[in-house]
Amino acid sequence: MATRSAENEPPPGVQEVEALWPENPVLARATRGHAVESVHRGAWCAVDAEGALLDGRGAFREPIFVRSAIKCAQALPLLETGAAAHFGFDDGDLALAVSSHDAEPCHVQRAERMLARVGLDESALQCGPQAPGNDEARFALRVEGRKAGRLHNNCSGKHAGFLALARHLGDPAERYLAEDSLAQRHVRAAVRDLARIEDFELTTAIDGCSAPTFRMPLTGLATAFARVTNPSGEAPARRAACERVVAAVRANPVLLAGSAKRLCTDLVRVTEGRLFPKIGAEGVYAVGVPGADFAIAVKMDDGAARGLSAVVVALLERFGHLTPAEAAALGAWRSATLRNWAGATVGTLQVEL
């Protein structure tokens, strides 16, 4: 950990000041009365499974950190190496491995069980403790007088998957996040290949959960989602792994995120698995459409959720991947009327793609 941290400290004088995306347009704006109150800038793109650009706005060719949005690609080696089969992981376990979960009992208990199957426990996780995202889970923990642990970290499923991969490949468990471990080299190769980028284009830093996180053009993230959800052109093992991950998420929308107020879960539930979505920290989102040779990716400059969710739903509507009834069912996530504490209409959230 100390070594990786030091490696990621900027050398003296190095500042990538060009990465300020001056060309990124306002994609969402909050109004109050007649006037704009706040705005959210960003970039988006839509691609096919060959990585060909279909449409987009803003600096979508500039590299961004894709954070947890790329977990589906990070999970593929778990299947391709036989680690998942070796440890008897089921579809729920695979869904948790690609999740950013809210630490509800279903998430925490499953992460613990995955670790037990690998012969490990919570102490093997290097993701750090994190309070549950789910209100009820946070309250329950506090009522019991317990502190949040590493199993509650929203990435504990990914880490349990990484540990299974590392042990299966013979890495020492304590080095499962090291970039030169066998496990992380497999993960990096899967991410790079899915995104259709060259190795030199793929840089890393340390994620919120201490895993290596990847930086690539937004088009790379979209391409990875188009290919995971439309893998007919992949080699047989890759194709099978992609199909298994997509099916696992389709069957387990609550394991992907959470039962309350989570766009990822709602998108899978409302479309009955016709969409394959994933959020990443700092305003990142990607959605692949199985069978449609299509995916979108979004990065908001401010890293915040308000603009992001509305932009994602608007893009899915624009490209015909939500029926009017589905769009209506996603009302809480859309550009809409804003109400205050007393229920009065005070403004709107408007999306401009």
Place this chain on the structure above:
Amino acid sequence: MATRSAENEPPPGVQEVEALWPENPVLARATRGHAVESVHRGAWCAVDAEGALLDGRGAFREPIFVRSAIKCAQALPLLETGAAAHFGFDDGDLALAVSSHDAEPCHVQRAERMLARVGLDESALQCGPQAPGNDEARFALRVEGRKAGRLHNNCSGKHAGFLALARHLGDPAERYLAEDSLAQRHVRAAVRDLARIEDFELTTAIDGCSAPTFRMPLTGLATAFARVTNPSGEAPARRAACERVVAAVRANPVLLAGSAKRLCTDLVRVTEGRLFPKIGAEGVYAVGVPGADFAIAVKMDDGAARGLSAVVVALLERFGHLTPAEAAALGAWRSATLRNWAGATVGTLQVEL
């Protein structure tokens, strides 16, 4: 309420698309490893008590909603009309009237007592219910199986003050938020005069608490703070009211905001009342410096807190209003190293004024 809501709906075809502040620079950026991950744009200005611009960046002459940042000016009529004296409000009550509080017991009980002095109770408040901002208060409410009420609304102190003003002036209590009430006409006049703007420059919409909220140039907000904290040029009644409000906040920093993780409270505490700060929703902040003929105001485009707090502290340092020891004590609010859940250094938050 219905009338005011209807008045604030945009007429057909009216969209202030120009209010997108294309010239606002990046004021804060979050880095990860060697690269920029997210950015926060905005505008700031510094003025003297005459409203003369001392410095600034971005669209500081464009109108923005000042929200709760202007509560100190909204409270002046409470003193100037004699309402505060009539109902026996003390300095703590005045601090609560200008606060955006976290609904800790000290806030909720005081708001209830202010209403009782006016002969009213919680049912007179039109601010709507809001869950406490303070974690402990929210937890305690839930353990007791109670729902948050109107007294918990972060603006309940302002509303108790408005009700006192309305009753003292003879307005019916149920019309205390109506823009044509005597109370709100006094409030509007105080805001307009303090900000040194013309009446036509001051537009309104409905705030989160259902009160009229004011839209004015950022320079107007800064001017109001420079004058409230440096009122030597005001008429005697206005000067006395300003001095009383500033002294009330200096003596009651926790009533201004809250005991945990609130920049307003920390700025007053750390400087022992040498600064007079106030946050507003959607990324607004103002700080006046008593005796220094100086104030700053900030509006972040994205309406979010991360960039805002760091920019405010950096501005106060830049203009010499924080000692190095004070700046160090405000470490949690400054541009700084960002750590992840496991405590590893992952990046920085950098301010560029």
